[in-house]
Amino acid sequence: MTKGINHHFIITTAVTFSRIFLAPILIYFHSHQLYPWAWWVIYILIELSDLMDGKLARRWGVKSDMGKTMDPFSDIFSRVLIIGYFSLQGILPFFLAVIIILREVAMLILRFIRLRQHRAIAANILGKIKVVLYGISIMFTLLSQHILYALYISEKIRTEGFTGQGFGHYYLFSRIAQIVANSVLVFAATLALVSFFVYLVQDYRVSKNRLLVKEKKSV
Numbered sequence: 001m002t003k004g005i006n007h008h009f010i011i012t013t014a015v016t017f018s019r020i021f022l023a024p025i026l027i028y029f030h031s032h033q034l035y036p037w038a039w040w041v042i043y044i045l046i047e048l049s050d051l052m053d054g055k056l057a058r059r060w061g062v063k064s065d066m067g068k069t070m071d072p073f074s075d076i077f078s079r080v081l082i083i084g085y086f087s088l089q090g091i092l093p094f095f096l097a098v099i100i101i102l103r104e105v106a107m108l109i110l111r112f113i114r115l116r117q118h119r120a121i122a123a124n125i126l127g128k129i130k131v132v133l134y135g136i137s138i139m140f141t142l143l144s145q146h147i148l149y150a151l152y153i154s155e156k157i158r159t160e161g162f163t164g165q166g167f168g169h170y171y172l173f174s175r176i177a178q179i180v181a182n183s184v185l186v187f188a189a190t191l192a193l194v195s196f197f198v199y200l201v202q203d204y205r206v207s208k209n210r211l212l213v214k215e216k217k218s219v
Contacts, residue, residue: 008060015053016074022046023078027085036146043142046078047135069115072123072131076104079134083185086141093182096189100134103192107199114203121203126195133188140181147174 026042029035053071057063080101087097111121123131151170 006062008056009062012053012056012060012062013070015049015056016070018049019046019074019078022049023081026082030085030145033149036149039142039146043082043138050075050131069111069120072127073108073111075123075131076108079131079138080104082138083134086138091141091145091178092137092185096182096185099189100185100192103189103196107196110199110203119206121199124195124198124202126191126198130188130191130195133184133191137181137185137188140177140184144174144177144181147171147177 022042022045026039026046029038029042083092084097084101086092087094114121147170151174
């Protein structure tokens with residue numbers, strides 16, 4: 001084993017970064033209408049990696065400021081990329097995606113500015129709930145899209161004369177799933193804005209306290 005290399009840190013970092021690479025793969029499969037079951041497998045892997053990296057870091061004692069920054073970055077990048085893709089396809093509301101993307105970009109800039117100052121901004125409870133809501137919205141969107149894909153295949157079979165059964169109720173299920181996805185995303189976007197202002201207030205207080213400490217030391 002090579003000295004100086006923390007293999008536990010490398011593993012947890014790889015798990016964290018896996019979300020960044022899995023999201024474009026999911027988009028590719030959906031955009032080409034390939035293997036709907038693979039959409040679920042890829043997204044489940046994204047969610048599992050989110051659960052695993054933090055637990056592994058705590059178990060192996062490899063928590064770091066970089067990890068505290070990259071973990072939420074990977075969470076947001078993967079989910080926002082998928083949400084942005086679905087909004088460009090007209091599946092999710094575009095204006096909600098714009099709000100979410102602008103918020104996350106602003107938060108990302110703030111995180112990296114503070115990281116350069118050796119200050120990590122860890123995710124708070126509102127931010128964590130917001131990410132969960134992003135995931136729920138994506139899952140219901142995938143469900144809606146999977147049903148529509150099945151309807152497309154079924155309609156193709158029907159028109160080719162293999163069956164004469166109707167599938168209208170499945171279309172209704174698809175619409176209900178998409179309505180749920182959109183509704184959850186509305187709540188997620190609202191929470192994203194609220195949590196952003198909470199971060200700003202917390203950051204201002206921390207910065208103010210640090211400035212006061214420096215002033216006291218200089219006296």
